[in-house]
Amino acid sequence: MSPLRLFSAAPRRALASLGLTVAALALFAGAASAAERIFPQDRLQVKVLEWMPARGEYKQWEGVTGEYAVSPDQSVLFPFLGDVSTLDRSPDELARFISGELQRHLSLPLPPDVTISFMARAPIYVLGAVQTPGQVAYAANITPAKAVALAGGFYRLGGGDLRLERDVATTAGALETAENEAARLVARLGRLEAELADEAKVREAFDPAIPVRPTPAMLAEQQKLLEVRLEARRSRLESAANRKTLAENQLKALRDQQGNLQKQMDLTKQELASVNNLVNQGLAATSRSLTLERSSAELQSRRVDLDVAILQAQLAANQADRDAVELVTTFRTDAANDAQTTRGELDRRLTDIETSKKLLHEATVTAPTMALRQTRRMQAGIRFFLTRSISGQAVTTEIGRDEALQGGDTLQVQMEIDTSSEDVAAERPAAGEADPATVVAR
Numbered sequence: 001m002s003p004l005r006l007f008s009a010a011p012r013r014a015l016a017s018l019g020l021t022v023a024a025l026a027l028f029a030g031a032a033s034a035a036e037r038i039f040p041q042d043r044l045q046v047k048v049l050e051w052m053p054a055r056g057e058y059k060q061w062e063g064v065t066g067e068y069a070v071s072p073d074q075s076v077l078f079p080f081l082g083d084v085s086t087l088d089r090s091p092d093e094l095a096r097f098i099s100g101e102l103q104r105h106l107s108l109p110l111p112p113d114v115t116i117s118f119m120a121r122a123p124i125y126v127l128g129a130v131q132t133p134g135q136v137a138y139a140a141n142i143t144p145a146k147a148v149a150l151a152g153g154f155y156r157l158g159g160g161d162l163r164l165e166r167d168v169a170t171t172a173g174a175l176e177t178a179e180n181e182a183a184r185l186v187a188r189l190g191r192l193e194a195e196l197a198d199e200a201k202v203r204e205a206f207d208p209a210i211p212v213r214p215t216p217a218m219l220a221e222q223q224k225l226l227e228v229r230l231e232a233r234r235s236r237l238e239s240a241a242n243r244k245t246l247a248e249n250q251l252k253a254l255r256d257q258q259g260n261l262q263k264q265m266d267l268t269k270q271e272l273a274s275v276n277n278l279v280n281q282g283l284a285a286t287s288r289s290l291t292l293e294r295s296s297a298e299l300q301s302r303r304v305d306l307d308v309a310i311l312q313a314q315l316a317a318n319q320a321d322r323d324a325v326e327l328v329t330t331f332r333t334d335a336a337n338d339a340q341t342t343r344g345e346l347d348r349r350l351t352d353i354e355t356s357k358k359l360l361h362e363a364t365v366t367a368p369t370m371a372l373r374q375t376r377r378m379q380a381g382i383r384f385f386l387t388r389s390i391s392g393q394a395v396t397t398e399i400g401r402d403e404a405l406q407g408g409d410t411l412q413v414q415m416e417i418d419t420s421s422e423d424v425a426a427e428r429p430a431a432g433e434a435d436p437a438t439v440v441a442r
Contacts (some may be wrong), residue, residue, distance in 0.1 A: 036140070038094065039407035040389060041122030041348055042070045043341075046078075046095075048102070049113040061112065063333045067119055067342025074390060077340045080105055091116040095165075118375055122407030125355050128380070129155040129415035133173070133359050135352075138407040144384040145401040152384065155415065175356035180214050182349035185342055187214035188226040189224035194341040195229065196332060210346075211353065216244055234332050237324055242424050244320035251313040258306045265299045272296060355410075383418040 048061040067368070070074045075083045081101050086094055097115040103111040123135040124147055131152030153161055159408060190203040202223045206213065216224075272292040279282035282383075376440075387396040387410040388405075396412075405411065 036090045037406070038070055038074070038089055039122050040070050040074055040139075041344060041351075041408050042086075043119040043344065044070065044076065044091065044094075045119045046098075047329050048098075049115075051110055051113070058113070066337055068337065069341045070122075071340070071344065072347055077336065079336070091118065110299065118410045123149035124405055124407065125351065126151040126228060126413065127355065127358055127362075127410065129412035130413050131155055134355065134360070138405075142405050143402050144399065144405065144411055144413075146385075148413060156411070171356055171360045175360060176282060177352060178349050178352040178356055180206075181213045182353060183402045184218055185346040186210060186212060187218040187222045189339060189342050190214070190219070191226045192335050192342060194226055195335040196339065200226070200230065210350070229331075233327065233332060236327050239303060240324040240327065242322045243323075244317050245336065247313050247320060251317065254306055254310045254313060258303070258310065261299060261303055261306060264280060265296065265303065268296045268299060273284040279394045313346070321350055375383045383416060385412040385414065385415045386410070387412065407435055 015424065033263050043326040047065050049058040050061060051057075052059050063077045068078070070076055070086055074087045075085050078084045078098060081098065084094070084101075089097070098116075099111045099114040102114070120399060121138040124138055124142065125134070126136055127133050127247055130148055131154070133151060136142075136147050136150040153218070185381050186206055187202070190206065194201060202219055204219065273290065275284055275289050277291055278288055279289050382401075384399050384401060386399045386405070388396055388406070389395075389408065
């Protein structure tokens, strides 16, 4: 029996049929008490700074600073560290952990300064007997009662065919939008995976579990973007290679000059020694010796200038090599971060699709039947069912109106109807038939 069904009799049997364990209930209670914990689908802003004692300033790590999306298994893919778990961690706790791991993995003398903050929190999905089912923004200490208030309050029976038609049109539009956005994200993910694999064509082998497929136009758009990015990288790598070649040619010419200058210095030194010998014997003028000494000093000065020029040429060649390596590393890091963010966005769009399908079913099947009974004698009771991913498994349990929710939760609001009156009981379905009025969402 699905916990999303609403039955008029035996509420305790409905709860027992959920098959939840005491351990699962404990997990709900423990996780809900931490309002500042990181949840799946959260988006984090990470900044990494390293103190440079020689310069007396901080250097920002551009390759790892940026936005990260928390995956459904509660982890983020972090450069140098791989998958880092966010389970039961606050942003500050995660920052301290990453700082220590970076210092250990990269053998840094000091741990880098890591700052993590929330860019966006995963929404809460409210289904069932509320006025405006869908997403509500997560906030600290949000409860089912507050979530229902944000969703427009409890569903009020009635409203006529106009409301039902509006709900159907709105939900169908939301479903189409979510499917279109998901398809674009799938195409984008195919392009990013091609970039990471150094492939020249956008990948079209998609996960069969994803219910949407990009159109040829979407794939063509991503293919053009892939070609532009690959060409930009190729051009910048070629520029670095040209700068290295120029520096190496300059270095060769300077070393040739250095060799010629050394020969001149050796000859001048020999001539100076001969002249000094003649001066000591009184066979040559002192002025000749002074002239040779000035020439020797000038040659020494030119030698120093050549040594400096050779060093600068060597530095330019090394810098060109470093620029090429940094370019490739930055390109791959950006693509990996973008792919992770895209996967997080795709997960949210897939959740939106599933939610819209449930809402569409409610608007086309459940709501019309309930509207037909709006004039009957009814007594409504409200129950809340929470679905949360725990260790990769969706677990559902009944909760109270004041229990804490967390981002990514699905809250199903059920309105129990007392069908003990004769006029309502007369409309009960025959044995073996499903009663659509008891279905809040499928």
